[in-house]
Amino acid sequence: MKRIYVNEKWCLGCHLCEYYCAFASTNQSDMARALCGVKINPKIKIEENDKISFAVSCRHCDEPLCVKGCITGALSRKDGVITIDRDRCIGCYTCILSCPYGAISPSDDGAVQKCELCIKTNGGKPQCVAGCPNGAIVFEERGE
Amino acid sequence: MPVNYLYPEYEIVRNYDRCIVCRACERQCANEAHEYLEDKNKMVCDDAKCVNCHRCVSLCPTRALKIVKSDHTFKENGNWTKKIINEVYKQAGSGGVLLSSMGNPEHYPVYFDKILLNASQVTNPPIDPLREPMETKVFLGAKPAKIERDENGKLKRNTPPHLTLSMPIMFSAMSYGSISYNAHESLARAAKELGILYNTGEGGLHEDFAQYGENTIVQVASGRFGVHTTYLNTGAAVEIKMGQGAKPGIGGHLPGTKIVGDVSKTRMIPEGSDSISPAPHHDIYSIEDLRQLVYSLKEATAYTKPVIVKIAAVHNISAIASGIARSGADIISIDGFRGGTGAAPTRIRDNVGIPIELALASVDKRLRDEGIRDNVSIVVGGSIRSSADIVKAVALGADCVYIGTSALLAIGCHLCRSCQTGKCNWGIATQREDLVKRLNPNIGYKRLVNLMTAWQHEIKEMMGGMGINSIESLRGNRLMLRGVGLNEKELEILGINHAGE
Numbered sequence: 001m002k003r004i005y006v007n008e009k010w011c012l013g014c015h016l017c018e019y020y021c022a023f024a025s026t027n028q029s030d031m032a033r034a035l036c037g038v039k040i041n042p043k044i045k046i047e048e049n050d051k052i053s054f055a056v057s058c059r060h061c062d063e064p065l066c067v068k069g070c071i072t073g074a075l076s077r078k079d080g081v082i083t084i085d086r087d088r089c090i091g092c093y094t095c096i097l098s099c100p101y102g103a104i105s106p107s108d109d110g111a112v113q114k115c116e117l118c119i120k121t122n123g124g125k126p127q128c129v130a131g132c133p134n135g136a137i138v139f140e141e142r143g144e
Numbered sequence: 145m146p147v148n149y150l151y152p153e154y155e156i157v158r159n160y161d162r163c164i165v166c167r168a169c170e171r172q173c174a175n176e177a178h179e180y181l182e183d184k185n186k187m188v189c190d191d192a193k194c195v196n197c198h199r200c201v202s203l204c205p206t207r208a209l210k211i212v213k214s215d216h217t218f219k220e221n222g223n224w225t226k227k228i229i230n231e232v233y234k235q236a237g238s239g240g241v242l243l244s245s246m247g248n249p250e251h252y253p254v255y256f257d258k259i260l261l262n263a264s265q266v267t268n269p270p271i272d273p274l275r276e277p278m279e280t281k282v283f284l285g286a287k288p289a290k291i292e293r294d295e296n297g298k299l300k301r302n303t304p305p306h307l308t309l310s311m312p313i314m315f316s317a318m319s320y321g322s323i324s325y326n327a328h329e330s331l332a333r334a335a336k337e338l339g340i341l342y343n344t345g346e347g348g349l350h351e352d353f354a355q356y357g358e359n360t361i362v363q364v365a366s367g368r369f370g371v372h373t374t375y376l377n378t379g380a381a382v383e384i385k386m387g388q389g390a391k392p393g394i395g396g397h398l399p400g401t402k403i404v405g406d407v408s409k410t411r412m413i414p415e416g417s418d419s420i421s422p423a424p425h426h427d428i429y430s431i432e433d434l435r436q437l438v439y440s441l442k443e444a445t446a447y448t449k450p451v452i453v454k455i456a457a458v459h460n461i462s463a464i465a466s467g468i469a470r471s472g473a474d475i476i477s478i479d480g481f482r483g484g485t486g487a488a489p490t491r492i493r494d495n496v497g498i499p500i501e502l503a504l505a506s507v508d509k510r511l512r513d514e515g516i517r518d519n520v521s522i523v524v525g526g527s528i529r530s531s532a533d534i535v536k537a538v539a540l541g542a543d544c545v546y547i548g549t550s551a552l553l554a555i556g557c558h559l560c561r562s563c564q565t566g567k568c569n570w571g572i573a574t575q576r577e578d579l580v581k582r583l584n585p586n587i588g589y590k591r592l593v594n595l596m597t598a599w600q601h602e603i604k605e606m607m608g609g610m611g612i613n614s615i616e617s618l619r620g621n622r623l624m625l626r627g628v629g630l631n632e633k634e635l636e637i638l639g640i641n642h643a644g645e
Contacts, residue, residue, distance in 0.1 A: 010174070010584045019205055032162035032206035051522045051578065133203055134584045 001080035002141050004117065004126055006055045009138035013053030017046060018028045019040040020131030021057075027054050041108055042136075055128065055137055056099045058103040058115040064142070066104055068086035074111075078125075081119060086111040149233035151216045152191035156200075162185055164209035169200035169209060174567040175577055197560035199569035221334045231490070239379070242490035245547060246561035246571070247390060247482040247527055248496050254482075255501035255634070260643055263626045264611035266460075271372040271613050273604035278612040280600055282544055284381075284521040287473040296609065304474060305450050308380055310339035311600045312538060312615055315592075316525045316546035317363050317385065317454070319345030320399050321407045321419065322486035322563070323552075324580040325352075327572045330555050330588030332356040337589070338596050343546075346370075346385060346421060348410040350542055354378050361452065366395055367421035367494040369411040381475070382441045383452040384434070389483025389526040392456030392497045397487070402566055402575045418451065418629055431467035438472040444494035450474035456491055457481060457526065458496075458502035462510035471522045478503050479545060480526025484549045487564035501524040501540065505638045508541025510621060532601035540638065541620040554595040557589040 022040035023031045044057035060082050067075045067082060074088035075095055089111035096112060097106045107113035117139075118126045129139045158623045165187055170178040177193040178200060180186075194211060229244060264270040271278065271645055285306030292300040315331045322345065335342040338360045343361040348370015353360070358590075362379030364371050376382055387393070400417035404525060408415040428434050436453050454477040457462070460480065468476050480500025483495065504524050511517040524537050525546030534545050536571045553559065555571035563573035571583030604616070612618050626643040627635050635642055 010581060012578075012582055014171050014203065014207055015166060016168050016203065019164065019168075027319075030206075032164060034207065035206075038164070039299075045175040082510065090421045131205065134582060135587050137586075 001060075002117075003058055003060055003080075003127060004014055004115070005138050005140065005142065006072055007136050007138070008054035010134045011054045012131065012134050012136070013046055013048045014087055015046050016131055016133060017044050018046060018126035021115075021126040023128035024118055027121060028036055041105070041113075043103075043105070043113055044101075045105075056101060056103060057102050057128070059101055060117070065098040065100065069094045069098040082114070083116045083119070084112060086115060147386055149237065150192075150230060152194065152236050154194045154196045154211050154509060155191050155214050156194050156309055157210050157212055158187060158189065161184075161210045164205045164206055164208075166205060168203050168205065170567060172199050172203055172582075173179075174569050174576070192368055195560045195562040195565070196558075197562065197569045198237045198296045198558045199377055199380070202558075203262055213382070240486075243487055243564045244493050244561060245485060246559055247254075247334045247484045248494050248497075251559070252481075252499065254527075255499055255630075256292055256529075256536050258628050259501070259536050259632050259640065260626050260628060261532070261535060261610065263609040269322060271608040275599075276608075276613065278604040278608060279616070280313045280603055282615060283307065284309065284523065284543055285471050285516055286520060287518040289518060290567050305448055306474070307341065307450060308339075309341065309544060310545040311596065311603065312534060312542070313548050313596060313599065314340055314361070314523065315342035315385065316483075316548035317343035317345040317361070318486075318548055318552075319347030319349040319369075319398070320350050321345075321365075321575070323572055324568075324574055324583060325350065325406065326580055326583040326585050326588065327552070327555060328353060329585040330583065330592060331551065332359065332598070333585060334592035335359040337593050340596070341380060342581040344379070345385060346368075347398075347407065347419075349375055349378060350406060350410050350413065361365035363454075364425070364437075365421055366425045368418060369413065370420070376441060376449075376478070379449065381450045382445060383450055383454055383477065384425075384437060384441070384590050385454045385481065386428070386434075387456030387458070388485060389453065389456045389479030389481055389489040389497055389500070390485035390640075391492045392458050392481075393423060394492055395423040403576055407519065407575060422636075431471050434468065434473075435471040442472070452477050452523070454479060456483075457498045457500055461498065461500065461503045462506045465507040465522075466516070468512055469514075469516045473520060474506070475521045475543075477523040477525065478507060479546070482522065482527030484527075484552075485563075486521065500524050500633075504537060504542055505540050505622075505640075509639055512620075513539075528645070531599040532606065534624060535597065535603055535606045535618070538622050539620050539624045540616060540640075541621060541622075543567040550595070551592060554591045555583060555626060 021042040021044045026118040028034040044055050072088045074085045091110045104112050104114045126139050129137045167180050175193045178189045196211050249368045283306045286304045288302050318326050331342040332353050336356050339360050341359050344363050346363050346365030349350045361381045361383050363383045365385040378470050400416045400418045441451050452475040453473040456479045457478050481497030495566040521543040523544045526540045528547050568574040571580050622639050625640040627640050628643045
């Protein structure tokens, strides 16, 4: 199962992954048109403090607490990817409280949002990985 | 300052219709040219701080930025140009020597661009490198003058130590200190994968890179930084640096601010102390003295490693090279006046030395005339910009080339020529931790391997076109070269005919 991994050694804290993530969910072809004047709400977020920075997004855990805690079944795990059914989400935020990584966040329209490895938007090619200028975010099989 | 004589050289042009205020430009500029205005949610910039390194331009996800040359002008003057006037202003303000980085950028002739290559037609067929074997392997070092046999008629193995390279290219000397750990790692790993060599420069060898020893040339320069027996024996060859093309006749000075942590340890000097390489080697004032150092190094390495002597291309280069070829050195490396540097006085960089093409042609001829060409291999550097330059250099008589600037370009350098500030935004010419990490060697080494592989393909194509299937058969084959727009004297020195002849 290919997953997104972050190597903080190479993370520059440039925050570009956040913008590529936000752009990925707009389904538009031009980033400038899509994001000009927009305050983004990405699913991947840079955590930084002084000299260290790294990107945090969903780990797609084998035993996901968010899925276990979801009271409507909006979150589910299929083929190793945890996805959200926005129509079923009632915005109770149990998943946000139970995710140990802080990888789930409220979206701008009620339902929660989380990284779905770009399977719904970019054919499963995570855009944060493609856009990272320093190879700090990788999408690979590590056989864990 | 109430009067500012200097108007910014560049202007940062931001297309606000495309700017998404991601602030990547601001975060990535070590010169702090970009600023975010919170109250207006807008990016602004200070042109005066821009060095035109393109870091912001390259990372801007919406292509909202470009850097243009300022059209602010003085009254037109063919003699007192804008550059010259500004330099006078700078020095009148600072009282200091002007510093510059990378190679001589002035408009001197580039002889490589005035030399054309031959190709086969009809009478001897070209060779297709995709279908037929094509050899780019070279061996550097002294070649035995004659074949000797023992009493049983068996060949005596009397070959002096030599270097084997998969192609006639090496990465030239750039010290750890002048460039970053990650830059060195990229060069070392690429050299190993490609079967070529990189050069430590005079900053010693970081202990982490001892594993690349077989692909390393260790340098001994006038400062003797980081030199010890293990160092000498770790490398595949030892290079004595007598001179550098960017600054012939003067030494080096790595400021104390760059002598931090591992750089200090590797150079074996205290943290924060300036690392000063004297202009001369204080123990070398003649070819005889040089011979002593050559043999000291051979003694220290049990005669198992070739010794290279590196000199800058200057006026009596062929006589100097002839002396070196008799000093016991195995390889002569000549650095042309376009060669790069991490910092040099501008006047030296821009006015001292001679073009590598002329130096190479005259050295090769002199050594052949004197019958000592096989005593040494010749390596040339100083602005080898493409595979075509390499083919021309080999045909002029070089065994191999050194590339420095092209290698740095491959790993991100944009030739902004501000290395001396230590704030390289690309993580190359800096020791600032946050900047060094911008060069990920996993990416850097791959780009170097790509570039060299591409050049090797091109070298094969050009050789094939000439009907030559081995780089060794091209060496010194000046009949493959023709000059365009060169005068009689230039053609004579280069030893080539004019196009059409």
